[in-house]
Amino acid sequence: MTWTTPADLKTQVQRLWDRGLLLAALAGGEPLFPRRLVLKGPTSRELSERFPEVRDWIARISAASGPYRIEWRTVNHRVLGVNEIPAQIWIDSLEDAFRLIGRRREAERFAALLALTGESRPELTVWQARRPLRALELAEEWPRLLAVVTWCLNHLRPAVYLRQIDLPGVHTKFIEGHKAVLAELLDLVLPEEAIDGAYGGASGFCRRYGFLDKPSRVRFRVLDPAVRLLRTEGDHDITLTERSFASLDPSLSTVFITENEINFLAFPDVPGGMVLFGAGYGFDNLAGADWLHQKKIHYWGDIDTHGFAILNQLRGLFPHARSFLMDQQTLLVHRSLWGMEPQQEMADLARLNDEERDLYDQLRCHHWGDRVRLEQERIGFDFLLDCLGCVFKTS
Numbered sequence: 001m002t003w004t005t006p007a008d009l010k011t012q013v014q015r016l017w018d019r020g021l022l023l024a025a026l027a028g029g030e031p032l033f034p035r036r037l038v039l040k041g042p043t044s045r046e047l048s049e050r051f052p053e054v055r056d057w058i059a060r061i062s063a064a065s066g067p068y069r070i071e072w073r074t075v076n077h078r079v080l081g082v083n084e085i086p087a088q089i090w091i092d093s094l095e096d097a098f099r100l101i102g103r104r105r106e107a108e109r110f111a112a113l114l115a116l117t118g119e120s121r122p123e124l125t126v127w128q129a130r131r132p133l134r135a136l137e138l139a140e141e142w143p144r145l146l147a148v149v150t151w152c153l154n155h156l157r158p159a160v161y162l163r164q165i166d167l168p169g170v171h172t173k174f175i176e177g178h179k180a181v182l183a184e185l186l187d188l189v190l191p192e193e194a195i196d197g198a199y200g201g202a203s204g205f206c207r208r209y210g211f212l213d214k215p216s217r218v219r220f221r222v223l224d225p226a227v228r229l230l231r232t233e234g235d236h237d238i239t240l241t242e243r244s245f246a247s248l249d250p251s252l253s254t255v256f257i258t259e260n261e262i263n264f265l266a267f268p269d270v271p272g273g274m275v276l277f278g279a280g281y282g283f284d285n286l287a288g289a290d291w292l293h294q295k296k297i298h299y300w301g302d303i304d305t306h307g308f309a310i311l312n313q314l315r316g317l318f319p320h321a322r323s324f325l326m327d328q329q330t331l332l333v334h335r336s337l338w339g340m341e342p343q344q345e346m347a348d349l350a351r352l353n354d355e356e357r358d359l360y361d362q363l364r365c366h367h368w369g370d371r372v373r374l375e376q377e378r379i380g381f382d383f384l385l386d387c388l389g390c391v392f393k394t395s
Contacts, residue, residue, distance in 0.1 A: 003057050004040045006064035009089060012037050014101050022097055023110050023132030027125060034092045037068070041086060047077060054085075061086050067100035068092075110136050120146050123189050131184075138181065144169050145178060149185050156194040157210025179205045215241040216285035221264065223273035227252060237265070246288035250274065255292060256324065257314070258300040259307075260377045268385060281310055283317050298324035303331050304373030305345040308352060308360040315351035325387060328359050331374050333383065341373040 016022050016032065025032050042054045061070065073087035091097050098107045110128075113135055117124050124146070128135040138145065147167050152158075163172045175182065179202045186209055187195065199208040206213035219239045222229060227250065230236055240248075253272035258264050264277040278301075279285075286292060299314055299321050301307035307326060314321050331338075344364055352360060363372060 002040060003042060004038065004061075004089075006060060009037050009039075009064075009068065010100055013091060013097050016097065017101055017103060020132045022094065022103070023107065023136065024129050025094055026107060026110060027114055027129035027132060029129050033094060033097065034090050035097075037089045037091065039086060039089050044075070044077075047075065047083070047085070058084075058086065061089075067096045106136060109139055113139055113142055116143065117146065121149060121189065124149070124185055127185060127188055134181070138178075141174075141178065144174065145182065145185065148175060148182060149189060152186055152209060153189060156190070159210060159212060161212045162206065183208070215243065217241055218245040218285050218289075219264075219277040220245075221267065221275050222250070222252070223256075223267060223270040223275055224252060225269060226271075242285040242288055245285070246290070248289070249291035252295065254296045254298065256298045256300060257321075258376065259302070259310070260375075263300070263376055266381070268388065270388060278310075281313060283314055287317055292318060293320070297321040299326075300324040300376055301326060302373055302375050303359070303363075304341045304371075304375075305360060305364050306341070307373075307376075308349060308356060308363075309345040309347070311356070312349040312351045319351070323356055325376070325379055325384065326359075327355065328362075330379065330383070330387075331359070331368070331372075334374050334379060337374060337378040338369070339373050339375060339378075341371040344371055 013022075021030070021032060024030070042050065042057065047054055069090045069092055070086050071088040071090065072084045075083045075085050077083060091100065094107070095104075098104045110132060114125060114128060117128060135142070144167070148165065148170060151165055151167060158164075162175050165175065183200075183205060190209070194210065196208050196210070199205075205211070217239050218241075219237070221235065221237055228236075229238065229248075229250065252274050254270060254274070256267065256270075256273065256275040257278045258267065258275060259278045259280060261277060264275055267275040276286075278299075297314075297318050297320065299311050300323075301310050303326050311321070311323055311326070341363075346364055349357065349360060362368060366372070
């Protein structure tokens, strides 16, 4: 039977709830009621041939009609006589819709949130109207979220750590766990000059709104035994904040960047050399080190599409950076050690030189096989020493 059932009517209203439209209407959004629901009933032929079923269907629809209103039509049947059949079904109000799907308590809770917001931060009611279901999920946290927003309004670009926001019930983990929603709220209420649009997302939250952020760090090793930054013996594996690193300007001529930690630790001595431990995509921690523009920079990444994409990104900061062991000869010599890149980068990379671009195109077009990659740690150490020896005097 394809006739509309009470459950079908409830499902139609439930879909409005699932889309957030019912609560949005409560927050002053688009008016939804009175609203006619879709109703499919028996045809004239079915009325005659299946009258007992039709009678039962009418009884079920009528019995459940508390939250909705039925409009009837009179049918004069030559055999069955005069009968009243449901013609239209209407939900007349938001209250009736909430009653039908059993959401009155949630609606009342949302109304209380609207009232609270209207009293303290009325400009945020537009967010509640736009994201009502999310607002309802955050009902318990909402007073604290409002408190954080108000604090930020009273302390524009405060230049303190999140830990230093002193509000009842608010701690660093609370803010860290709600960065996404706080960003949406702060963007609505803060003046334009208090927001740094260069930053976004969870990682850029602090800089976007003027909080102190955990400093980025740079890890490096000096490869020249004649250059000592610390008065200690042995290998120096040093980690500095980006600001401290930017102030170094050591008496070295060449900087290597490698993405693999063991390669970083095992990198051989090079006169006038330093090696940095990279972090894949993103070189913001090096951006302030102006002295790097005066050094030779060699980037050693995987020979795969993402390796070249990272090289391309590095050249956005340091256009003079050169690739190291990321050429066709290195790839072919290590054919037996090839792996498969899980997901390839396919964008055009404008900062590659001709040789690099040719190899990149070969990789993304599967010239050497399906998603070929050579990870940097698979390159033989003697091969590394030989390549370094062709250019540098290594120990």
